[in-house]
Amino acid sequence: xxxxxxxxxxxxxxxxxxxxxxxxxxxxxxxxxxxxxxxxxxxxxxxxxxxxxxxxxxxxxxxxxxxxxxxxxxxxxxxxxxxxxxxxxxxxxxxxxxxxxxxxxxxxxxxxxxxxxxxxxxxxxxxxxxxxxxxxxxxxxxxxxxxxxxxxxxxxxxxxxxxxxxxxxxxxxxxxxxxxxxxxxxxxxxxxxxxxxxxxxxxxxxxxxxxxxxxxxxxxxxxxxxxxxxxxxxxxxxxxxxxxxxxxxxxxxxxxxxxxxxxxxxxxxxxxxxxxxxxxxxxxxxxxxxxxxxxxxxxxxxxxxxxxxxxxxxxxxxxxxxxxxxxxxxxxxxxxxxxxxxxxxxxxxxxxxxxxxxxxxxxxxxxxxxxxxxxxxxxxxxxxxxxxxxxxxxxxxxxxxxxxxxxxxxxxxxxxxxxxxxxxxxxxxxxxxxxxxxxxxxxxxxxxxxxxxxxxxxxxxxxxxxxxxxxxxxxxxxxxxxxxxxxxxxxxxxxxxxxxxxxxxxxxxxxxxxxxxxxxxxxxxxxxxxxxxxxxxxxxxxxxxxxxxxxxxxxxxxxxxx
RNA sequence: UGGGGCGUCGUCAAGUGGUAAGACACGAGGUUUUGGUCCUCGCAUUCGCGGGUUCGAAUCCUGCCGCCCCAACCA
Numbered sequence: 267x268x269x270x271x272x273x274x275x276x277x278x279x280x281x282x283x284x285x286x287x288x289x290x291x292x293x294x295x296x297x298x299x300x301x302x303x304x305x306x307x308x309x310x311x312x313x314x315x316x317x318x319x320x321x322x323x324x325x326x327x328x329x330x331x332x333x334x335x336x337x338x339x340x341x342x343x344x345x346x347x348x349x350x351x352x353x354x355x356x357x358x359x360x361x362x363x364x365x366x367x368x369x370x371x372x373x374x375x376x377x378x379x380x381x382x383x384x385x386x387x388x389x390x391x392x393x394x395x396x397x398x399x400x401x402x403x404x405x406x407x408x409x410x411x412x413x414x415x416x417x418x419x420x421x422x423x424x425x426x427x428x429x430x431x432x433x434x435x436x437x438x439x440x441x442x443x444x445x446x447x448x449x450x451x452x453x454x455x456x457x458x459x460x461x462x463x464x465x466x467x468x469x470x471x472x473x474x475x476x477x478x479x480x481x482x483x484x485x486x487x488x489x490x491x492x493x494x495x496x497x498x499x500x501x502x503x504x505x506x507x508x509x510x511x512x513x514x515x516x517x518x519x520x521x522x523x524x525x526x527x528x529x530x531x532x533x534x535x536x537x538x539x540x541x542x543x544x545x546x547x548x549x550x551x552x553x554x555x556x557x558x559x560x561x562x563x564x565x566x567x568x569x570x571x572x573x574x575x576x577x578x579x580x581x582x583x584x585x586x587x588x589x590x591x592x593x594x595x596x597x598x599x600x601x602x603x604x605x606x607x608x609x610x611x612x613x614x615x616x617x618x619x620x621x622x623x624x625x626x627x628x629x630x631x632x633x634x635x636x637x638x639x640x641x642x643x644x645x646x647x648x649x650x651x652x653x654x655x656x657x658x659x660x661x662x663x664x665x666x667x668x669x670x671x672x673x674x675x676x677x678x679x680x681x682x683x684x685x686x687x688x689x690x691x692x693x694x695x696x697x698x699x700x701x702x703x704x705x706x707x708x709x710x711x712x713x714x715x716x717x718x719x720x721x722x723x724x725x726x727x728x729x730x731x732x733x734x735x736x737x738x739x740x741x742x743x744x745x746x747x748x749x750x751x752x753x754x755x756x757x758x759x760x761x762x763x764x765x766x767x768x769x770x771x772x773x774x775x776x777x778x779x780x781x782x783x784x785x786x787x788x789x790x791x792x793x794x795x796x797x798x799x800x801x802x803x804x805x806x807x808x809x810x811x812x813x814x815x816x817x818x819x820x821x822x823x824x825x826x827x828x
Numbered sequence: 829u830g831g832g833g834c835g836u837c838g839u840c841a842a843g844u845g846g847u848a849a850g851a852c853a854c855g856a857g858g859u860u861u862u863g864g865u866c867c868u869c870g871c872a873u874u875c876g877c878g879g880g881u882u883c884g885a886a887u888c889c890u891g892c893c894g895c896c897c898c899a900a901c902c903a
Contacts (some may be wrong), residue, residue, distance in 0.1 A: 276842090303903055338902060395901055404899055406830050440901060450831040452899050461901040480903045504832055504898045526833085528896095533839085540902095581851055583841050585834095588896055592839045595852050605865060640865065671863065680861060714861050725861045790862045818863040 275321065277584035279525055283322055283495055292494040296328030299493050300359070301368075301484065303335045304346035304468070306539035307554040307561045308353045310575070310596070311530040317579045318527070319497055320359040331491055332361035336369045337483045339467035347468070349554070353562040357572050364491075368483045369469045371490055375478050376430065378486065378516045379441055379459055383422045387515055388459060389415055390425040391442045398440070401447070402455050408448035409455045415444060429462050432475035436462045441476075445511065453508045457481055485509040489518035496522045499529040500586065530582065531590040533749040535560045536757055550761060551745070555799075557809050558745040558765050568742060569785055569795035569811030574600040593744065597812045604785065604793045604811070609637040609644055612682065612727040613773045613788040615739055617656035619702045619731065622687065625653040630730070635683045649774050651684050654731040656772045658790075661726050662700060664692055669821065671724035673703070679724040682789070686711040686722055727789045734772035737806040739794065741767040771808070779803070790814065 283296055298319040302308065308316075323330035332354060336342050354361070382388035391414045393401060403409030417425075422441075429439050441460040449455055459482040464475050488496045496509075503526045513521050531537055537560060545551045545559070555563035565575070578599035582591050612635075631651045638644035661672040661679075673679045678688040684707075691704035710717050714725070743765050751760040777786075785795040792813040801807040 301903090305903080335903065341902075398901075399899070402899055403829090407899095408829060409899085437901065448829080450829065452831080455899085458901060463901080477901095479901080484903085500833070501897055502903090506832090528834090581840075583851095585841070587834050587841095589840060592852060595840070598852060601864090610862075610864095636861095639860090639862080669863095682861060722861090724863085727862075787862085787864085790864070792864095814862075814864050816863075821863075 275325070275580065278586070279318065279495070279497060279527060279584055280322060280325070282525060283326055286494070287326065295492070295494055296323060296326040297331070297492055297494045298323045298328065298497060299331035299333050299488065299491065300354070300361075301333045301335045301487070301498075302350050303338070303341070304343060304350060305338070305341040306346060306543055307349050307559075307563055309537055309539070309542065309560045309562065310532060310535075310565065310578075311537045311560075312353075313357060313562060313575050314530045314579055314582070314584070315497065315499070316354060316357060316359050317576060318584055322495065322497075328494070329364065330359065330361055331364040331366055331493070332359075333366040333368065333487060333491065335480065335484065335487075336367050336467070336469065337478050337480060339463060339465040339477060342468050344468050349563060353566075356566060357562070357575065366487070366491060367469055368478075368487050369467060371483070371487055372470060372474060372478070374490065375483060375486060379426065379478075379482070380423065381516060382443065382459075383419050383426060383441075385515070386419060386444065388422070388441055388443050389417045389419075390422040390429070391415075391440050391456075392438070393440075394437060398458075402452065403447070405452060411447050412442070412456065415447075415456070426460075429460070429476050430474070432464065434462055436464060438462060443482075443511075451504060451507055453481070453504050454511070457508060481505060481508050482512065485512050485522065485524070486516065486518060488522040488524075489513060489516075489520045492520045493522040496524040498524060498526055500526050500588070501529075502526055526586070527584050528586055528588055531588075532560065532596065533590055533593045534744040534746045534751070535593065536746070536751055541752075541757060544758075548758075550758065557740070557742050557797075560745075567798055568809055569793060570600050571603060571785075574603045577602065590750070600793065600812055601814070604787065606640050607638075608785050608787045608793055610635075610639070610787045610789045611774055611777060612649065612729055613737075613739070613771055613777075613791065613794070614656040614658055614727070614729050614734075615741070615769050615771045615788070615791060616659040617729075617772050618659045618662055618700060620655045620657050620687070620705055620728070621702060622653050622655070622705050622707045623690070624706045627653055629653065630733075631684075633683050647776055649683075649776065650730045650733045651681075651728075652730045652732055655681070655728045656731055656734060657681075657703075657726050657728050659700075661724075662689070662703060664700070669825075672726060673724070678722050679726055680711075680714050680722045681728045682725050683714050684712070684728065685709070685714070686716060727791075729772045729774050731772070733775045735775055735778055735806065737771050737773050737777075737808055739769050739771040739808045739810065740797070741769060741810045743767075773806075777806075780806075785811070787814075 300316050300319050320330045391412045401410050440458050442456045445454045447455050460476045463477045506524050557568035632648035633651045634646050664675045666674050686708045687705050689705050692700050693702040695701050745765050746760045747762040748760040751757040782796050782798045793811040794808045797807040797809050
């Protein structure tokens with residue numbers, strides 16, 4: 267698990283920070299921040315930003331702030347700030363006592379807006395949203411100045427104060443910067459600074475009737491906190507000139523610098539809070555932390571560890587080109603860890619009864635099984651073996667070719683660590699489906715080796731029927747069936763109808779009493795963990811974190827089942 | 829009147845003038861009481877394309893092509 271003190275992390279951002287330090291910038295400080303808007307749950311994409319920002323601060327002996335970008339009261343809720351904090355803690359990103367909110371700075375921001383008005387760099391505009399859009403021009407045509415652009419500062423000051431006091435309706439006025447309506451960068455065409463919004467804010471309550479926009483809050487918040495490197499995603503590249511304009515034109519205590527990187531995209535998933543919110547609202551998934559969701563809380567519930575997510579992020583790197591990472595890399599990162607650390611247990615997902623006809627009726631043997639072949643120190647345990655057992659339905663075929671190493675009528679296989687078992691008879695239901703196998707065992711093969719040296723090709727996992735624990739197991743698969751669900755139409759249409767299959771499984775008895783969150787490998791099936799929401803001691807619920815690599819399935823698919 | 833970014837293997841990604849790292853995926857073998865793990869081998873004569881500079885170019889110059897972002901009172 268720790269082959270990864272690896273080569274020192276290096277990417278263009280860390281290189282830049284290193285250069286800045288070497289050049290003696292920022293008094294030798296490094297100070298980063300993660301600035302989520304509390305309008306939804308965090309997803310894997312955010313882990314890239316969190317781990318980068320926190321990692322850079324750590325690596326250069328700097329500080330890391332958590333700052334909620336809460337300038338839009340209509341979409342923001344305390345539930346979201348709580349979930350965000352829980353996710354950061356779980357990931358191990360420690361903001362110490364520096365938990366801030368853009369709303370902490372509303373008073374300062376208001377003063378700074380007044381400062382701009384006084385310096386003839388902002389004005390109160392009475393255009394409505396439609397007019398503002400028209401006056402702004404297009405990407406290829408210059409815009410036109412608002413008729414209010416030359417409103418005297420005294421008048422703007424008065425109007426702005428009255429906006430704040432709630433004297434006007436929403437939408438009646440805005441405060442805008444006075445920059446350049448013909449600027450090639452649309453963001454510089456007299457951008458909006460404040461809008462009237464008589465909404466209840468999750469922290470400031472009803473104190474404010476006006477709220478600053480992102481552009482007027484973000485860089486200034488960075489400046490107030492003394493952030494040295496303000497890392498964000500590529501789409502904010504066009505906002506940077508505006509970011510710098512405010513820093514230059516306001517009496518800020520510090521001049522931070524914005525650096526942009528590519529956001530994370532993953533195949534077979536969507537990575538936008540808006541799109542994830544729709545899945546939740548329309549009941550297409552159970553909740554934000556549905557194990558199929560790419561949210562941090564969803565992955566946590568699915569069984570991912572913080573380490574695996576860090577490993578994943580270490581592998582994908584940080585760069586500026588738009589990219590979509592293969593979901594397999596994420597799955598690989600958790601298998602990689604769990605292969606080393608998870609105990610192996612036997613659990614039968616889709617049970618088929620096996621009766622060993624020559625095994626004494628009331629006999630029970632305790633079979634010794636290694637807990638983890640990758641880790642001898644994990645020790646061994648005893649598993650009961652008896653006359654009636656369960657095996658996996660898919661481990662039996664009445665007839666099959668020699669590529670099928672498992673049990674067939676008349677064939678012999680090994681039951682893991684127990685005995686060689688031979689299938690003598692199949693009992694079927696009315697539809698012809700096998701419902702019970704009558705088998706014999708070879709007492710001389712106890713432990714799973716034959717003294718006469720004969721070989722069997724297959725080894726099956728099994729569970730003693732009388733001792734088995736019943737449990738619900740949720741077999742999760744990709745949420746979407748297409749690698750690029752957003753391509754061509756509505757992503758909802760690309761939802762994978764088989765993203766969840768629920769089965770009633772039989773588990774080996776040693777699993778009784780395991781705590782919520784417990785992870786292990788169900789031998790030959792995958793990695794599983796006990797669900798943190800729905801599992802109870804009486805009725806366990808398990809989630810499949812991910813399958814094992816399955817070369818047999820691949821072979822079968824290739825040969826078309828022949 | 830457009831501006832700003834970005835193009836290196838199927839997918840990520842190193843590389844910063846000295847002759848294409850690594851990972852995932854994929855393929856072929858071997859080991860194996862998990863068709864898992866592990867091990868071995870293979871997988872870019874070429875860096876979006878074309879010119880140029882140079883003894884030497886993915887790296888420099890130049891022309892073209894392609895993709896992404898910006899015209900919310902969202903962030």
